[in-house]
Amino acid sequence: MADPFSFRLTATDGAARAGEMMTAHGIVHTPAFMPVGTQGSVKGVHHDDVRAAGTELLLANTYHLMLRPGAERVAALGGLHEFMRWPYPILTDSGGFQVMSLAALRKVTEDGVTFRSHLDGAMVELSPERAMQVQILLGSDIAMQLDECVRLPAAGDELERAMRLSLRWAERCKRAFEDAAADRAMFGIVQGGDRQELREQSARALVDIGFDGYAIGGLAVGEKQEAMLAVVESTAAMLPADRPRYLMGVGMPADVLAAIERGVDMFDCVLPTRNGRHGLAFTRLGAINMKNARHADDPRPLDGESRCPAARDFSRAYLHHLFRSGETLGGTLLSLVNLYYYQDLVAGARVAIAAGRFAEHAAQTRAQWQSKQDIEE
Amino acid sequence: MADPFSFRLTATDGAARAGEMMTAHGIVHTPAFMPVGTQGSVKGVHHDDVRAAGTELLLANTYHLMLRPGAERVAALGGLHEFMRWPYPILTDSGGFQVMSLAALRKVTEDGVTFRSHLDGAMVELSPERAMQVQILLGSDIAMQLDECVRLPAAGDELERAMRLSLRWAERCKRAFEDAAADRAMFGIVQGGDRQELREQSARALVDIGFDGYAIGGLAVGEKQEAMLAVVESTAAMLPADRPRYLMGVGMPADVLAAIERGVDMFDCVLPTRNGRHGLAFTRLGAINMKNARHADDPRPLDGESRCPAARDFSRAYLHHLFRSGETLGGTLLSLVNLYYYQDLVAGARVAIAAGRFAEHAAQTRAQWQSKQDIEE
Numbered sequence: 001m002a003d004p005f006s007f008r009l010t011a012t013d014g015a016a017r018a019g020e021m022m023t024a025h026g027i028v029h030t031p032a033f034m035p036v037g038t039q040g041s042v043k044g045v046h047h048d049d050v051r052a053a054g055t056e057l058l059l060a061n062t063y064h065l066m067l068r069p070g071a072e073r074v075a076a077l078g079g080l081h082e083f084m085r086w087p088y089p090i091l092t093d094s095g096g097f098q099v100m101s102l103a104a105l106r107k108v109t110e111d112g113v114t115f116r117s118h119l120d121g122a123m124v125e126l127s128p129e130r131a132m133q134v135q136i137l138l139g140s141d142i143a144m145q146l147d148e149c150v151r152l153p154a155a156g157d158e159l160e161r162a163m164r165l166s167l168r169w170a171e172r173c174k175r176a177f178e179d180a181a182a183d184r185a186m187f188g189i190v191q192g193g194d195r196q197e198l199r200e201q202s203a204r205a206l207v208d209i210g211f212d213g214y215a216i217g218g219l220a221v222g223e224k225q226e227a228m229l230a231v232v233e234s235t236a237a238m239l240p241a242d243r244p245r246y247l248m249g250v251g252m253p254a255d256v257l258a259a260i261e262r263g264v265d266m267f268d269c270v271l272p273t274r275n276g277r278h279g280l281a282f283t284r285l286g287a288i289n290m291k292n293a294r295h296a297d298d299p300r301p302l303d304g305e306s307r308c309p310a311a312r313d314f315s316r317a318y319l320h321h322l323f324r325s326g327e328t329l330g331g332t333l334l335s336l337v338n339l340y341y342y343q344d345l346v347a348g349a350r351v352a353i354a355a356g357r358f359a360e361h362a363a364q365t366r367a368q369w370q371s372k373q374d375i376e377e
Numbered sequence: 378m379a380d381p382f383s384f385r386l387t388a389t390d391g392a393a394r395a396g397e398m399m400t401a402h403g404i405v406h407t408p409a410f411m412p413v414g415t416q417g418s419v420k421g422v423h424h425d426d427v428r429a430a431g432t433e434l435l436l437a438n439t440y441h442l443m444l445r446p447g448a449e450r451v452a453a454l455g456g457l458h459e460f461m462r463w464p465y466p467i468l469t470d471s472g473g474f475q476v477m478s479l480a481a482l483r484k485v486t487e488d489g490v491t492f493r494s495h496l497d498g499a500m501v502e503l504s505p506e507r508a509m510q511v512q513i514l515l516g517s518d519i520a521m522q523l524d525e526c527v528r529l530p531a532a533g534d535e536l537e538r539a540m541r542l543s544l545r546w547a548e549r550c551k552r553a554f555e556d557a558a559a560d561r562a563m564f565g566i567v568q569g570g571d572r573q574e575l576r577e578q579s580a581r582a583l584v585d586i587g588f589d590g591y592a593i594g595g596l597a598v599g600e601k602q603e604a605m606l607a608v609v610e611s612t613a614a615m616l617p618a619d620r621p622r623y624l625m626g627v628g629m630p631a632d633v634l635a636a637i638e639r640g641v642d643m644f645d646c647v648l649p650t651r652n653g654r655h656g657l658a659f660t661r662l663g664a665i666n667m668k669n670a671r672h673a674d675d676p677r678p679l680d681g682e683s684r685c686p687a688a689r690d691f692s693r694a695y696l697h698h699l700f701r702s703g704e705t706l707g708g709t710l711l712s713l714v715n716l717y718y719y720q721d722l723v724a725g726a727r728v729a730i731a732a733g734r735f736a737e738h739a740a741q742t743r744a745q746w747q748s749k750q751d752i753e754e
Contacts, residue, residue, distance in 0.1 A: 039702040040695070046706065069673065069698045077676055077694050085690055296446065299454055313462055317454050318417070321446045325416040328705055329423065 005141070005185035005212055007244045011354040015236065015263040018353040021244055023089040023141040024184065025081060027056065030244060031260045031346045031353075034059040034091060034268035035339055039068070040084050043273045044332045045339065047086055053308070053336065054343030057089045057142075059268040062134055063098030067117050067124070071137040079139030091268075092140035094131045094173075094189075097149050097217075097249070108148060110165070128172035136180050144215065145173040147189040152223040159193035163202050166191045166217075174209055185212035187246060190235055193218055194227050203238040213244040216264070220249045229258050236263035253282060253345055254369070257362050260349050272342050276335030279323045283311070283341065286369040290334060295320035308340035382518070382562035382589055384621045388731040392613065392640040395730040398621055400466040400518040401561065402458060404433065407621060408637045408723045408730075411436040411468060411645035412716055416445070417461050420650045421709045422716065424463055430685070430713065431720030434466045434519075436645040439511055440475030444494050444501070448514040456516030468645075469517035471508045471550075471566075474526050474594075474626070485525060487542070505549035513557050521592065522550040524566040529600040536570035540579050543568045543594075548586055562589035564623060567612055570595055571604050580615040590621040593641070597626045606635050613640035630659060630722055631746070634739050637726050649719050653712030656700045660688070660718065663746045667711060672697035685717035 004024040011018040021028040035042045035050055037060045042050045050058070060080060065071060077083045080090055096113065099106055103115035103124075112127030128146045135143035147166035150159055170188045177186045188206035192198030206214060216235050219228045232247060239245050246266035247259050256267050272282065279291040283303045290302075298316040306312055310333040322330030345365075352361030381401040388395040398405040412419045412427055414437045419427045427435070437457060442448060454460045457467055473490065476483055480492035480501075489504030503511075505523045512520035524543040527536055547565045554563045565583035569575030583591060593612050596605045609624060616622050623643035624636050633644050649659065656668040660680045667679075675693040683689055687710040699707030722742075729738030 039698075039704055041699060041702075041704040041706040044705050044709075046709065064702075068702060069694070073674060073694075076674065077692065083692070083695055083698075085692075085695070297450060297453065315454065315460070315462075317446070317450075318460055318462070321416075321460075322418055325418075325441075325445060327416055327418040328421050328709075329418040332421075332423065332705075332709075 004183055007213065007242065009241065011356075013353045013356050013358040014261070015233075016260050016349070016353045016358045017263055017265055018350045019244065019265060021057075021089075025087060025089045025141055028089050029056060029350055030265035031256075031349050032057050032266050033256065033342045033346045034266065035272065035342075036061070036268055036270045037084070037086070038270070039064045040080065042339075043335070044277060044328065045273065045335050047084065049336055050339060051088065053339040054347060055088070055339065057091055057266070058086055059091050059093065060138065060140065061095070061098060062092045062131065062138065063095035063102065065092075065138060066095060066126075066134045067119050071134040075137040075139070079137075081139060089141040090138075091142040092135045092138055092144065093248075094144045094146040095126055095134065096131070096146050099126060100149055100151075108165070110168070112146070112169075113148075128169040129176040132173050132176040132180065132186075136177070136184075140184065142185045142187060142213070143177065145170045145186065145188050145211075147191055147217055149191070149218045149221065150193055151221045152193055152218075152227075154193055156195055156198075159191075159195055160198055163191040163193075163198050167202060167205050170206055170211075171209055174211070187211050187213040187215050187244075189215040189217040189248070190239075191218045194223055194231055196231075196234055199231060199235045200238060203235055207238075207240060211243070213246060213266075214239045215246040215248050217248045219247065220251050220255070225255060225258070228255070229262065232259050232264060233262040253342070254366070256342070256345060257349070257365060260346075261358065261362055267346070272338035273335040276338045277331035279330070279334065281311075281319075281334050282338045284368050290316065290319045290330070291323050292320075302337060306337070306340060307344060308337050310334075311337045311340065381560055384590065384619065386618065388733075390730045390733050390735040391638070392610075393637050393726070393730045393735045394640055394642055395727045396621065396642060398434075398466075402464060402466045402518050405466050406433060406727055407642035408633075408726050409434050409643050410633065410719045410723045411643065412649065412719075413438070413645055413647045414461070414463070415647070416441045417457070419716075420712070421654060421705065422650065422712050424461065426713055427716060428465065430716040431724060432465070432716065434468055434643070435463055436468050436470065437515065437517065438475055439469045439472035439508065439515065440479065442469075442515060443472060443503075443511045444496050448511040452514040452516070456514075458516060466518040467515075468519040469512045469515055469521065470625075471521045471523040472503055472511065473508070473523050476503060477526055477528075485542070487545070489523070489546075490525075505546040506553040509550050509553040509557065509563075513554070513561075517561065519562045519564060519590070520554065522547045522563065522565050522588075524568055524594055526568070526595045526598065527570055528598045529570055529595075531570055533572055533575075536568075536572055537575055540568040540570075540575050544579060544582050547583055551586055551588070564588050564590040564592050564621075566592040566594040566625070567616075568595045571600055571608055573608075573611055576608060576612045577615060580612055584615075584617060588620070590623060590643075591616045592623040592625050594625045596624065597628050597632070602632060602635075605632070606639065609636050609641060610639040630719070631743070633719070633722060634726070634742060637723075638735065638739055644723070649715035650712040653715045654708035656707070656711065658688075658696075658711050659715045661745050667693065667696045667707070668700050669697075679714060683714070683717060684721060685714050687711075688714045688717065
């Protein structure tokens with residue numbers, strides 16, 4: 001399956017891995033971080049800047065795009081790459097997660113999920129087959145199976161029911177994807193909540209079905225970091241070494257670093273742009289809340305050593321002023337700062353893994369987050 | 378006065394003029410269009426893009442900046458050029474216009490205007506002397522006198538009262554500006570509403586006082602285009618040929634073109650960015666409302682021949698989708714399209730004036746606005 005897609009490891013260091021995914025739209029170096037282009041746009045940031053930050057793979061939300069502008073329309077306009085004018089690799093989620101979090105009146109059956117659109121109230125059906133069809137219409141390089149994601153904490157039988165349903169959907173998704181002769185990649189999603197034995201059953205069954213890559217889903221949904229990392233560590237160890245591993249919806253820089261340490265290759269999260277819009281900047285020296293009044297007279301840049309022009313060129317006083325004044329440029333600039341930060345975080349990990357010194361690198365990175373003397377005074 | 382500031386005409390064509398202003402922060406070719414950086418940011422657009430559009434002179438609002446972050450704070454941070462990281466010429470208005478339009482409980486006396494800040498309710502005094510002090514603290518290349526702008530229609534005695542007060546303030550402003558040994562330029566503002574005889578008295582008295590340039594104020598405040606242009610034409614003719622002429626707050630592309638034809642050299646307006654945020658694109662072929670549903674399936678760019686990458690690179694379907702989805706990138710892209718459009722409008726005028734064919738150029742430009750067959754089907 002998926003001829004133009006391939007993955008190979010280029011280095012390992014403990015459980016941490018560096019690799020390369022080849023797609024029809026170019027190469028993706030792993031560990032990779034995907035900014036989220038929810039509705040065909042990374043919020044507030046121009047594509048050119050998303051790319052300049054170092055982004056090789058973008059995530060787009062199937063749920064949003066199927067409702068507006070519609071998958072058939074995007075296909076008629078040449079597919080999502082052409083529609084967005086993003087000629088680089090794109091991964092689409094299945095839509096299942098947003099159905100659970102955004103749609104009203106959702107009803108999950110064996111067949112799929114029926115929900116009321118949050119836009120116009122229309123009833124929409126999303127079956128495993130339709131989820132694949134939509135992603136094929138969008139033309140993403142990597143499609144995700146439809147799954148049911150359960151918020152934690154949850155009872156064991158509820159987690160097991162959702163996990164088994166997700167497995168049956170995984171089989172149907174794979175069949176639908178193959179039937180459509182799609183030449184792109186498709187990933188299965190390990191579910192099972194915080195239950196080790198459920199995660200194990202899910203992972204084994206998915207590997208038996210066989211996918212181009214494997215995601216760890218159903219995390220970052222309310223559980224503690226410790227619990228999340230325990231699941232990540234044990235689940236990653238059950239997945240085949242020669243396939244990429246994707247931890248969905250994660251996360252804070254510390255989570256990304258810890259998950260790389262446990263063998264994860266891919267991440268997506270809205271935090272760089274969402275936090276950027278809300279005034280929080282991620283820097284080498286930790287997070288800085290630019291809305292804080294202490295920045296009002298501070299002529300220093302956010303980080304004079306950053307690769308990001310916005311972090312180097314503007315004073316903290318000016319960035320603070322933009323947020324205080326409600327100027328959207330503030331959110332755009334901090335989103336950029338944060339996108340560069342996340343891309344540099346995974347790029348730094350790739351280099352360290354290749355050099356066989358990831359543990360040391362991770363320790364240094366964490367130590368720097370703690371040493372805020374330069375930024376907090 | 379104002380050593381580093383100079384202006385020279387490079388060509389005239391009928392009443393239309395092309396020229397060059399030299400300032401401490403570089404050259405400004407006229408006719409010039411100033412985007413409005415209200416609170417130290419052209420709304421939604423990165424400075425680099427404002428510059429790339431062809432902007433040589435930026436307008437910043439004294440009213441907004443004196444209230445937040447405060448003129449003394451900006452001065453302590455190195456002045457507005459340094460604060461914004463906009464190293465090119467800046468013109469500041471006096472704050473008077475926003476006091477009239479935004480502040481509550483304003484009271485105009487001989488001494489100045491007292492108003493309640495729209496931000497925190499504090500009472501603030503703005504005298505001619507303080508208006509100059511604030512602009513000197515901001516460090517703009519061109520400062521404007523404090524004036525009283527009356528909304529039209531207005532009675533003749535009210536227009537005369539405000540015009541005479543503005544003249545007395547003009548004298549005080551000039552004295553304050555000279556006393557501060559400011560090495561920048563200062564413009565007087567002709568008032569008098571739609572009354573020819575009042576405009577004439579105002580213009581003559583200001584020329585007697587002597588300024589580096591002259592603005593035509595109190596227009597684009599509710600009157601018809603015809604009435605505005607009549608005042609512009611007669612007022613421009615009364616102003617010295619060797620000083621730049623600035624039509625404040627104007628306007629639509631048709632207004633800009635008509636005012637250039639009548640001898641105006643400088644313009645400022647929020648329309649390119651405000652309309653851009655609201656989905657209206659200015660193009661060679663007229664204005665296009667990108668929110669209109671007819672664009673939803675249109676793969677064509679906004680204008681394949683535009684110098685603006687956003688007008689060339691993205692489909693109308695995509696731009697429409699961004700507006701329908703409430704993605705701020707849509708407003709940013711159309712603001713860019715419009716800023717490029719306005720800069721190309723004045724650049725085209727400059728070339729035509731130098732070539733002695735401005736009338737023909739203006740007629741062609743207007744004819745193109747009418748020929749919407751390509752864009753409206």
